[in-house]
Amino acid sequence: MTDVAIETSQLGKSYTLGVKGAGYGTLREAIVEKAQRPFGRGRREKKSSDLLWALKDLSLTIHSGEVVGLIGHNGAGKSTLLKILSRITEPSTGYADVTGRVGSLLEVGTGFHPELTGRENIFLNGAILGMRRAEIRTRFDEIVEFAEMERFLDTPVKRYSSGMSVRLAFAVAAHLEPEILLVDEVLAVGDASFQRKSLGKMNEVAKEGRTVVFVSHNLAIIQALCTRGILLERGEVKADAPILEAIDSYLRTLESAASDDLLERTDRDSRGYDETLVRRLEIHDASGGHPNVVVAGRPATIAVDVTEPLPTMECQLTIVNSLGQPVCTFDSEMNAPVDVRENEPGTRLECRIESLPLLPGRYRIDVIVKAKRHIQDGLQAAALFDVEPGTVGDRPMAAEAEGDVVLAHSWRLPA
Amino acid sequence: MVSTMETLAPDERGPAAPAPQPETLRLQPTRGFSRVLAPRELWRYRDLAGQIALRDITVRYRQTALGGAWAVLQPIGFMVVFSLIFGNVAGLSSNGLPYPLFSLAALVPWTFFSTALLLGSDSLVSNSALVSKIYFPRIFMPAGVIVAGFVDLAISFVILMIIVFAWGFVPSVAILTVPLLVVIAAAAALGTTAALSAINVRYRDVRYVVPFAIQMWLFITPVVYPSSQIDEPWRTLSAINPMVGVVEGFRWATLGTGNAPWDLIGISALAAVVFLFAGLAYFDRTERAFADFV
Numbered sequence: 235m236t237d238v239a240i241e242t243s244q245l246g247k248s249y250t251l252g253v254k255g256a257g258y259g260t261l262r263e264a265i266v267e268k269a270q271r272p273f274g275r276g277r278r279e280k281k282s283s284d285l286l287w288a289l290k291d292l293s294l295t296i297h298s299g300e301v302v303g304l305i306g307h308n309g310a311g312k313s314t315l316l317k318i319l320s321r322i323t324e325p326s327t328g329y330a331d332v333t334g335r336v337g338s339l340l341e342v343g344t345g346f347h348p349e350l351t352g353r354e355n356i357f358l359n360g361a362i363l364g365m366r367r368a369e370i371r372t373r374f375d376e377i378v379e380f381a382e383m384e385r386f387l388d389t390p391v392k393r394y395s396s397g398m399s400v401r402l403a404f405a406v407a408a409h410l411e412p413e414i415l416l417v418d419e420v421l422a423v424g425d426a427s428f429q430r431k432s433l434g435k436m437n438e439v440a441k442e443g444r445t446v447v448f449v450s451h452n453l454a455i456i457q458a459l460c461t462r463g464i465l466l467e468r469g470e471v472k473a474d475a476p477i478l479e480a481i482d483s484y485l486r487t488l489e490s491a492a493s494d495d496l497l498e499r500t501d502r503d504s505r506g507y508d509e510t511l512v513r514r515l516e517i518h519d520a521s522g523g524h525p526n527v528v529v530a531g532r533p534a535t536i537a538v539d540v541t542e543p544l545p546t547m548e549c550q551l552t553i554v555n556s557l558g559q560p561v562c563t564f565d566s567e568m569n570a571p572v573d574v575r576e577n578e579p580g581t582r583l584e585c586r587i588e589s590l591p592l593l594p595g596r597y598r599i600d601v602i603v604k605a606k607r608h609i610q611d612g613l614q615a616a617a618l619f620d621v622e623p624g625t626v627g628d629r630p631m632a633a634e635a636e637g638d639v640v641l642a643h644s645w646r647l648p649a
Numbered sequence: 650m651v652s653t654m655e656t657l658a659p660d661e662r663g664p665a666a667p668a669p670q671p672e673t674l675r676l677q678p679t680r681g682f683s684r685v686l687a688p689r690e691l692w693r694y695r696d697l698a699g700q701i702a703l704r705d706i707t708v709r710y711r712q713t714a715l716g717g718a719w720a721v722l723q724p725i726g727f728m729v730v731f732s733l734i735f736g737n738v739a740g741l742s743s744n745g746l747p748y749p750l751f752s753l754a755a756l757v758p759w760t761f762f763s764t765a766l767l768l769g770s771d772s773l774v775s776n777s778a779l780v781s782k783i784y785f786p787r788i789f790m791p792a793g794v795i796v797a798g799f800v801d802l803a804i805s806f807v808i809l810m811i812i813v814f815a816w817g818f819v820p821s822v823a824i825l826t827v828p829l830l831v832v833i834a835a836a837a838a839l840g841t842t843a844a845l846s847a848i849n850v851r852y853r854d855v856r857y858v859v860p861f862a863i864q865m866w867l868f869i870t871p872v873v874y875p876s877s878q879i880d881e882p883w884r885t886l887s888a889i890n891p892m893v894g895v896v897e898g899f900r901w902a903t904l905g906t907g908n909a910p911w912d913l914i915g916i917s918a919l920a921a922v923v924f925l926f927a928g929l930a931y932f933d934r935t936e937r938a939f940a941d942f943v
Contacts, residue, residue, distance in 0.1 A: 249941065318676060321784035323940045329677035344782045347704055349711045354704075361700035362783055390711075413671055 237333065239298040239414055239445040240319065244328035246469075247289040247314050288314040290469040291328070298334070298413065299443040303460035303477055305453070305484045307491070307501035308614060310466040312449045316416050319447065334413025334445070337363055339404075348392035352383060352402055355391050359406045373409045380435075381405035401428055408435045414445045433458070451614075453481050453558035468500070485556065488598060488615045496616060497541070503602065503612025510542035513581075515601055515616040526617055528590055530624035530631065530640065536564075536585045536599065538616075543579035544605035551585055552600040553592070554615075561597065561638045567604070591639050592621045593631065679937060691786055698789045705797035720801035721808045724756040731756075735873040744875045746904060750816055754903050755872040755896040757809050758834050761802040762892055763863045765835075769794040769842030770859045773850050777943040787936050788929070791842040795835055802831065813903055821905040830898045830914070837891035837921040840928030847935045850943050870896055876913065888916035891924060 289311045296302055304312040317323045318330060320338045345362040346355050356377055360370035370377075378384055381401045391399060417436070436459055440446055450456050456463070456477065463480025465473040465487070473483040491499060496512055516525040520533035528534045536551055551564045564585050566573065583603070597619055602612040623631060627642025691698070710716040728749050735741045736748030743751035772790040773780055780787065806827075813820065849855035867873075870892040876884050888894050894917025897910040 317940065321676060322781065324678055324937045325676060326678055329675050331673050331675050333673040334671035338783060344778050347708055349708045350704065354707065358700045358704050361697040362779065362785070364694075365696075367696045367699070 237298045238295055238331075239300070239334060240294070240296040240330065240332055240447070242292050242294045242328065242330040245289060245292040245294075245315075245318065245325050245330055246287060246327035247311075247318060247323070248285040248287050248326045250285060287469050289318070289325070292469070292471060293328075294464065294471070294474070296445060296447065298445050300462055301440040301446045301460045302448065303456035303463045303480070304447060304449045304466060305456060305463055305480060306466035306472070307487070308503065309468075309501045311469040312466055313418060314469075315466070316418050316447065316449060319414075320416050332414065335364065336414045336416065337407070337410040337412030339407045339415065339417040344403075346391050346399060346403065349390055351388045351390055352394070353387045355402065356406055359403065360410075363407060363410050364412070365410055369411075377405045377409050380408065380431075397428070404428075404432050404435075408432070408439075412444070414447070415439060416447050418449045419451065451558050453484070453556075457481060457557070489618055491615060496613060499613060501614070503609060505609045506611040507606075507608045509610055510540045510544050510547070510581075510603065510605060511611045512538060512601055512603055512613050512616060513541050514539040515599060515613075517599065517617060517619045526619040527622065528619060529622045530592055530594060531589050531626035532624055534587045534590045536587070538583040538585075538601060538603065540581050540583070540603055540611070543581050544610065545579065546605060547583060547610075548604040549583045549585070550602040550604070554598050554600055555638050556596045556598075559638075561592070589626065589642070590621065591626060591641055593635050593638055593640055594621050594623045595638075596620050597638075691788075694785050694789070697785050698792070701789050701793035702796040705793045706800050709797060709801075717801075717804055720804040724753060724760045724805050725808070727756050727760075728753040731873050741874050742878055744877060744907060746900075746906065747816060750813065750818070750904060751875075751900065752873060753809055753812060754900045755870075757802070757805045758830065758895050758899050759867065759870065759872050759892065760805065761798050761831075762834050762838050762895070763867070764801065765795045765798045765838040766842055766845065766863055767859060768798075769838065770845035770849055770855055772842070773846045773939060773943060774853070774856075780943045781940050787939055788843065788932060791846045791932075792839060794842065795838055798838075799831075799835075809903060818904050818906070820903055823902045823905060823909065826898060826902045826914075829918075830895050830902065833891055833898075833914070833918050833921045834895045836925040837895075837917075840921070840924035840926065843928040843932040847932045847939075850935070850939050866890075866892070872896055876910075885912055885916065888913040889920045891917040891921040893917055894920075 288309075292311075292315065304315065306312050314323075316338070318325050319332060320336055345359045347358065350358060356374065357367065357370055361367065378387065381398075381404075383398060383402060386394065386398065391402070394402070433455065436446070440459060446459070448456060448460055460477045463473070463475060463477040463484075464471060465480050465484050467487060472487065473480050475483070491501075496514060502508075502511075515536070515538050517528055517534055517536045518525055519528040520535070521529075538549055538551075540547070548566045549564075550566070553561045553563075555561050564587075566583070566585070598615040599617045599619070600612075600614045601616045603610045625631070626640045627644070629642075631640050710719060713719060715722065731752045732749045736743065736752070741748075769791040772794050773787060776790055779785075780790070810820075845855055845859060869887070869890055871879075871887075876887065876893060876897050879887060894910065894914040898914045898917075901907050901909055
């Protein structure tokens with residue numbers, strides 16, 4: 235049985251470009267505009283140059299029972315597609331035919347009200363996710379059991395730890411039984427054992443023959459759950475293939491993106507104020523040599539060059555492995571006595587690492603630059619680098635080491 | 650590298666039972682009126698409507714020391730202040746009624762209306778996390794606020810009646826018109842908040858305008874003075890403000906005195922219908938873009 239669950243035809247979504255950081259205008263602007271063109275019908279005719287196409291000419295068919303991963307850079311249109319499919323926003327062109335009940339797994343706690351108790355929130359959140367009241371009642375015990383929180387049912391959610399809210403939110407959503415499930419970056423939450431449980435639940439959902447469309451930056455999760463991958467780039471389908479192939483294409487686009495001039499990248503962090511932009515990011519081994527090739531266990535320096543010297547800049551770097559899982563974060567806002575704040579303004583930020591504790595392989599660096607208490611700019615995969623085998627703490631590394639990191643250590647062993 | 654991602658135990662429940670043939674929904678650009686006035690859509694989401702109203706009722710006074718008493722304190726507080734200032738100092742006419750009763754009978758529906766405007770106009774923006782993350786008929790947000798307001802209204806109405814009896818007044822059968830008056834007030838409130846909440850999504854100016862506008866509206870409504878003070882034809886014309894008919898109607902219905910202001914109630918009822926449909930129409934036309942702006 236290969237019924238079609240989702241079919242889109244030339245689906246497109248455009249946004250009118252406005253002043254950055256101001257998604258909504260003021261009434262004064264609208265009144266002034268109206269006064270200037272009293273006979274104009276509504277808003278000024280949109281010039282095509284004012285339009286940003288978040289999605290363009292997207293024609294896809296997803297059969298029921300398929301588990302599809304949507305991958306791509308920030309701003310590639312993944313979330314926009316999910317928003318259209320879940321009816322949150324309308325497409326600007328084309329159409330999508332959706333057959334069956336659609337459910338969305340939401341960001342944690344969306345729809346939770348902090349003043350309401352766990353019990354009240356289960357009903358509220360269930361209704362928000364499209365469950366009938368009777369349905370929630372019959373599954374109530376199951377939900378509570380899954381979330382492991384019988385004792386806290388009558389406690390307001392605001393007193394929950396973030397882990398507890400996550401568990402409860404996921405438990406409600408996981409017991410939703412839609413024919414089509416849309417999941418946007420939600421599984422990377424909770425502690426390890428709950429994550430495993432959530433993944434198991436997702437797997438179960440996939441095996442039940444329901445259609446799942448999945449967005450995540452965590453390629454490992456995507457790879458584990460999905461059979462088909464759709465790579466979006468600037469609103470268009472770049473690749474539509476079995477999941478491994480799609481992930482490969484994505485990793486190749488990351489590479490080419492990192493080698494380009496960073497100022498030409500369009501997938502910048504949408505929260506950025508853009509007063510200063512990341513121009514270049516490189517990691518250097520202490521011995522010099524090629525940038526972006528470093529030897530494990532040796533000192534390394536990550537250098538970030540920005541366009542404008544703003545006062546009190548801060549920087550956050552995240553090293554991410556080739557499957558999209560973060561390995562570690564360096565955050566200058568968490569300052570330490572060893573940090574140096576120069577007296578002169580400048581455009582270079584440097585992070586020194588005493589001994590690079592990474593296993594050989596390919597990694598990328600995501601960067602966020604802040605100044606004036608705002609995020610100024612952010613880029614994923616601002617650089618890709620290769621780690622070559624070395625010694626950590628005078629110890630060569632095991633050939634088949636698992637994980638991403640290797641730490642200096644010593645043993646005490648019997649004779 | 651990904652040891653935690655191994656395949657997990659398969660489901661023991663087996664595949665779900667075959668569901669009835671699901672319907673296909675076409676999502677495409679729409680024009681004109683589409684959603685609010687689509688009763689099927691509202692019916693489909695009726696459980697959510699109930700939950701949102703319940704949430705608004707529950708949350709309103711949770712973790713307030715006085716809880717539901719606030720529903721009463723606000724109109725009573727205004728009654729005391731108004732009686733002192735407008736009744737005693739300014740000596741405004743109250744058609745021969747005790748000024749406290751005269752003003753409280755008006756303040757009860759007025760408080761319902763003004764609270765609905767204040768909270769309702771912000772309802773889409775303060776629920777932006779939901780609006781931008783999930784689909785549901787958006788009208789539930791302002792409507793939920795108004796439904797929650799009925800609870801406050803009921804409480805303050807009971808207090809009003811206790812005071813009326815304590816003062817030695819006995820309401821006539823006219824009291825049976827109270828539900829009608831409440832419907833007029835609710836319709837006017839829903840139309841106004843629908844429009845205001847929709848504008849608020851685009852222009853946050855609304856947040857600053859509403860508290861100010863509510864105060865202005867209080868003074869063009871005969872709350873502190875009787876509408877009999879206004880010369881004709883302005884008295885009759887003023888009833889295009891739906892709260893004029895509601896407020897004068899409430900006085901007549903609860904205090905059991907004076908002539909039935911059917912002219913005012915009639916005009917106000919018509920005006921409320923216009924408010925309701927104009928507000929809903931505006932809401933409906935702008936609803937499709939809420940998630941893009943909120």
